Amino acid sequence: MMYDCLVIGGGPAGLTAAIYLARFHLRVLVIDRGQGRAMSIPMTHNQAGYPDGIAGRDLVMMMRRQATRYGAEFRIGNVTSLTAGPSGFSALTGGRLIHAQSVLLATGVVNHRPALAESLHEEALSRGLLRYCPVCDGYEVTDTVVGVIGTGENGFTEATFLRSYTQHVTLISPEENHLLSDEQLSRLVAYKVRHVIGPISTLEIEADRIVAEVSGRKLPFSSIYAAMGSMAQSQLAKTLDASLTDAGCIQVDSHQRTTVAGLYAAGDVVPGLDQIASAMGQAAIAATTIRNDMSASRTLLR
Template structure:
């Protein structure tokens, strides 16, 4: 087997310098847990890899994860990202610290364009993730860091067991989240942007049957103070130990759409069991693809996709 080709570590090009031009077997867009896991697997498969990392992983905002395997005391998202970067350090993965702006299919594979340069590759893996839609309220970053604002009951419903919990939503999607959280605590209130009148009688009945309180008035304000969140809804005010924001996600599927890959109505990139999209040679893993938005799932699916990519390259083309 030929020697593994070493590639340079590339960073954003300062103003006035020539743009970077890189080529590799595989380009990966996204430097979160899915992107870095895929890069690790592919590097160990002796594939040349360029990782385009805008350094905006959603994981960085997670205060403490208790359900990622191997960390009995939990691990902060930023620390997990740092550990993954350190694990990649011994391998000749080229890092391009930039935002991918465009991608196109070519006869040889793909071209990814960034402000600082271009990356040409035979295969392309999108690990661009999602962004939580945050409530428009002051001090939400601090509230998130302290566990007063939360986004993922699958991740941390256990942490709010028997506590006073609110769910903030702009429609019926909040019903499912409120019912999910009712398993962990009997003290759940659903707050709707437009008030309870915007909810149909069937959904209202499901909440009542489960013992979930439905706040009547429309949400006027959300305030964070002294470790708790207070929601003003009509003439009333309710205070919660934690408020789950269920306003949805922005799926970063722009590159997939540029390349003609199919996406679902929910915005997620459609993939098969090996992470392959509907475009030949294009793969997706992590939160941008269909599936459960969990770090462990992102890493596992990235490992599957990376292995499939390696095998496809062995077959040629």
């Protein structure tokens, strides 16, 4: 079986593309290994159309249902290799080869996490004690006491961004150095962002607070943001020699084409604003481009 498009990654980007592709009457398969960023969102309040908010898992499950309703196939699995040949692409998943004329990489990024046991991490995330994205949920911490774990540009940018929500921001370095320039340090002072030299020896939940212990001192916060960077899931693109940015994101043109013919990318894995809305927008463009590029070499008349 030769699919018209294999979509790797079943988050908002991959599933939006699958909805479009299936409704273009193309044969599409989505393979997703789960645990994506959208699935981890306890409740999003900035996704247009959901005035009372929606849990990331609920949004993803509805999108899955919508894609399969129009004929897209969906499988849980991990794509471990991707090769390109004269008749298209071959992807390996669970010992099986899948063949497709085009591939959309919607594989997202994985956040670097603070050292925390998995169960504690889940609890802190679900209760909003631990957060990863001030653009997404800075509103929810308005006027509360907030910590930011981060260093260098990541930590500096998130801490100063959060100052427009609350005056109680503390930046804690994960190691023994903030790696900030004199200019950045003086901006922190001007913005009244407290900066504390780490490392954090323990992170614990105490009642409705998350408490960081640094050099024997306990620092309680309403929420802590982990501003420790992320890793783009671009390994499959790399093996095909697609161009990547210095940060490891997949380079695309304004139509979401990578530098490899027939290979497209959308969502967090490409450079840009890491948000559901932008992932969906890029995916809509990618799917339409895939359809139109395909029609240039093959008739799509019904």
